[in-house]
Amino acid sequence: MLNKKQIRFCLDEIGKMFPDAECELTHSNPFELVIAVLLSAQCTDALVNKVTKDLFQKYKTPEDYLAVPLEELQHDIRSIGLYRNKAKNIQKLCTVLLEEYSGEVPRSKDELVKLAGVGRKTANVVASVAFGEPAIAVDTHVERVSKRLGICRWKDSVIEVEETLMKKVPKDEWSVTHHRLIFFGRYHCKAKNPNCPECPLLEVCREGQKRMKKRESI
DNA sequence: CTCCCGATAT
DNA sequence: ATATCAGGAG
Numbered sequence: 082m083l084n085k086k087q088i089r090f091c092l093d094e095i096g097k098m099f100p101d102a103e104c105e106l107t108h109s110n111p112f113e114l115v116i117a118v119l120l121s122a123q124c125t126d127a128l129v130n131k132v133t134k135d136l137f138q139k140y141k142t143p144e145d146y147l148a149v150p151l152e153e154l155q156h157d158i159r160s161i162g163l164y165r166n167k168a169k170n171i172q173k174l175c176t177v178l179l180e181e182y183s184g185e186v187p188r189s190k191d192e193l194v195k196l197a198g199v200g201r202k203t204a205n206v207v208a209s210v211a212f213g214e215p216a217i218a219v220d221t222h223v224e225r226v227s228k229r230l231g232i233c234r235w236k237d238s239v240i241e242v243e244e245t246l247m248k249k250v251p252k253d254e255w256s257v258t259h260h261r262l263i264f265f266g267r268y269h270c271k272a273k274n275p276n277c278p279e280c281p282l283l284e285v286c287r288e289g290q291k292r293m294k295k296r297e298s299i
Numbered sequence: 300c301t302c303c304c305g306a307t308a309t
Numbered sequence: 310a311t312a313t314c315a316g317g318a319g
Contacts (some may be wrong), residue, residue: 106315122316128306129315162305166318200317220315239316263315272313273309 083231087285088249092258094281095296102260104210106130111186111211112178113137118199118249119170120207124161132161143175143184170198188212201240205259217254219243222266223259229270229288 083091097130105126106117113133122127136157142145146154155168174197178184187193193204205218217223219239223246227233233245250258269276277289 104315118315119317121314123304123314124316125307125314127314160305162314163303163316164305166303170317192314198317202316207317218315221313222315 083285085249088232090285091232091282092250092254092261095261096257097262098269098281100266102257102264104206104260107133108139111207112143115186115193115196115199115203115207115209116140116171119174120167121159122167122203123163128161130175132158143178144169146175147179165243165295167198173197174199186211186291189216190214190216201243209256209259213256215252217243217246217259219246221272222263222264224264225272226266227272229275230282230286230287252257256295259280 097188100214104114106114106121107126107130108114108117116136117129117133120132138155151168151172154166154171158164158167158171161167177196178186182192187196189299190201190204192207193199193207198202199207202218202220205216208214209216209218219227219242224242227242228235228237231248233242244298246258247255266272275282275289275292277286277292280286280289283289283293
């Protein structure tokens, strides 16, 4: 496990690598962001953006998503994958938005996670990106990177990872750090071929050092 | 825990 | 061919 100083080093170095890390899901309001993040489960941002380009032209409001049959919405998001669950959740979510929140996206995480298809990660993203609340959404990248670096333990659950990050990262850096960890995981510390040889964190990364040794022996 | 699921990179 | 992708619900 990394100590406080080592974690500070990691955050600073990752900050240098990705100073402008931000949400890559295209959206122009909180409602579009909720839809985009919901769609992004187990799917790349690039593909979500490709689909939402047309989707957001056709559907502007919760009413619009409820005005078409479920099958039509399924068809419109089919290329995303998991489209049956996602289409159903979007219509459920829109119903609740209209009935409980007069068509607006609620700001608090507690309200957000109650919406269909919105779990802890999505709620954190929306709270952070749309409403400026300090939050650390733990997705596949944040989890993998935190575990490889030794910011948390390998066996930690996503909630434990989130709690550890909130404890070890200053609150005013939560949102930036969250995005930088995603960029680091997406473009450098990738699931398949992490770029350990060119990693500025190699000196503190046990996983990276392990992988480098494995390379030498081949 | 399993299921949902197509697109893309490797 | 197979792993992976800004997960969530039952």
